[in-house]
Amino acid sequence: MNIGIDSISFYTAQYAFDLEKLAEARSVDPKKYLQGLGQERMSVAPPDEDAVTLGASAAHPLRRDGKLDDIDLLLFATESGVDQSKAGGLFIHGLLDLPSRCRVLEVKQACYSATAALQLAAAHVRGSPGRKALVIASDVARYELENPGEATQGCGAVAFTVAADPAVLALDPEAGYHAEDVMDFWRPNYRREALVDGKYSTRVYIDTMLHCWRDYAGQSGRGLEDFERFCYHLPFSRMAEKAQVRLARALHAEADGKRIEEWLEGTREYARVTGNCYAASLYVALTSLLDAPGKDLAQCRLGLFSYGSGCVGEWFSGVVQPGYRQALYTQQHRAMLANREPLTYRQYEDIYHFLLPEDGADHVLPQYRTGPYRLAGISNHKRTYEAVDEGTPSL
Ligand code: COA
Numbered sequence: 001m002n003i004g005i006d007s008i009s010f011y012t013a014q015y016a017f018d019l020e021k022l023a024e025a026r027s028v029d030p031k032k033y034l035q036g037l038g039q040e041r042m043s044v045a046p047p048d049e050d051a052v053t054l055g056a057s058a059a060h061p062l063r064r065d066g067k068l069d070d071i072d073l074l075l076f077a078t079e080s081g082v083d084q085s086k087a088g089g090l091f092i093h094g095l096l097d098l099p100s101r102c103r104v105l106e107v108k109q110a111c112y113s114a115t116a117a118l119q120l121a122a123a124h125v126r127g128s129p130g131r132k133a134l135v136i137a138s139d140v141a142r143y144e145l146e147n148p149g150e151a152t153q154g155c156g157a158v159a160f161t162v163a164a165d166p167a168v169l170a171l172d173p174e175a176g177y178h179a180e181d182v183m184d185f186w187r188p189n190y191r192r193e194a195l196v197d198g199k200y201s202t203r204v205y206i207d208t209m210l211h212c213w214r215d216y217a218g219q220s221g222r223g224l225e226d227f228e229r230f231c232y233h234l235p236f237s238r239m240a241e242k243a244q245v246r247l248a249r250a251l252h253a254e255a256d257g258k259r260i261e262e263w264l265e266g267t268r269e270y271a272r273v274t275g276n277c278y279a280a281s282l283y284v285a286l287t288s289l290l291d292a293p294g295k296d297l298a299q300c301r302l303g304l305f306s307y308g309s310g311c312v313g314e315w316f317s318g319v320v321q322p323g324y325r326q327a328l329y330t331q332q333h334r335a336m337l338a339n340r341e342p343l344t345y346r347q348y349e350d351i352y353h354f355l356l357p358e359d360g361a362d363h364v365l366p367q368y369r370t371g372p373y374r375l376a377g378i379s380n381h382k383r384t385y386e387a388v389d390e391g392t393p394s395l
Helices: 019-025 030-037 051-064 089-094 113-127 198-220 238-250 257-264 267-272 278-291 330-338 347-353
Strands: 004-013 015-019 041-044 071-076 103-107 135-143 154-164 167-177 227-232 303-307 312-320 373-379 382-387
Touching: 004 051, 004 089, 004 113, 004 278, 004 303, 004 330, 015 019, 015 030, 015 227, 015 347, 015 382, 019 041, 019 347, 030 382, 041 267, 051 135, 051 154, 051 198, 051 373, 071 089, 089 103, 089 113, 089 135, 089 238, 089 382, 103 113, 113 135, 113 154, 113 278, 113 312, 135 198, 154 267, 154 278, 167 198, 198 238, 198 303, 267 278, 267 303, 267 330, 278 303, 278 312, 330 382
Parallel strands: 041 154, 071 103, 071 135, 227 303
Antiparallel strands: 004 154, 004 167, 015 041, 135 154, 167 312, 303 312, 373 382
């Protein structure tokens, strides 16, 4: 029995900040961001968007199309959750009016958590083929201003259902994984901004990727040429190229720049214009690839590498299913990205400095452009979310 991703939907905030403007403000050569990191723009979450609203908006088309009517497991993967106790997925469960016979929980291990959720969801379905699970990966990536990580900020969410006989991607049974206690990226509970030892983090990413590959290849017997494309976790989009070069070198494969580009084609376009989406990042790469024009990927095998600082990594793979394009939301994704509102540097900083009130009084939040759901206010330390009519105001 095949198990895997049956439908997949991506959402990002409605505001975008151009990295050329950031480069100007930071007196940095823009080529460092555009070429060195491979980033053009970052998505910026306004005060009334958070990991919950991004996730609910990603899942909204699946709900509208009846794909969530029979889920009995909702896994919310995030490292920018809104509550230490309550799972953010419960707010989404309420907003989307999902079935009450449903297990709902939040999963955390930095950017790896959505892959843990995918594997848990697959095991859940394997237990009884009629079951269906919803995984929502959603994050807002935030570093200190003027920190080297600033240019890699971003936000976004991917929602996908996991089911038997999936319409999009059937998972292979093999998975190679590796864990190690390291401090390459972390965010203590008292901080809004992540801390990162960036150069060290990219080294640990590569080492972990190679450990995972050896485990995966040992189980599957597959080599590089068994894959049509490779999707990587993308803290910044050039990371994929660095990783693929190192993988090819480790396997003594003849791979020039053209071959590396062929393996990665289509996987980085969305990340390049949204920035890091942490837990969602690998699945943003997958969505970008599936949405890409050109070659029909039906029956093609994809390699996927998930990395979460701290750290856990996993190589896994899957085969794209015939007719997969009918199950996608390609036009919706493209329109969403094309219609984002550009921010000036001043607007970017104003949004960055906005602090949610913490005094327990009643607060109504200013309304920005969002998706179908927004954070309406906070009262008595409780967040209230609401559905939004179309045609919301802009800045
Ligand atoms: N033109 C073209 N390329 C340029 C350039 C220019 N004018 N100036 C610099 N570059 C290149 C550098 O050569 C480098 O490329 P390389 O990696 O191939 O050598 C790249 O741009 C980045 O420059 P660097 O000086 O290394 O940047 P940095 O010290 O500011 O830090 C990161 C880069 C990635 C370490 C930093 O952005 C970071 O910490 N990001 C967060 C990492 C993260 O999220 N990790 C989490 C887990 S994965």
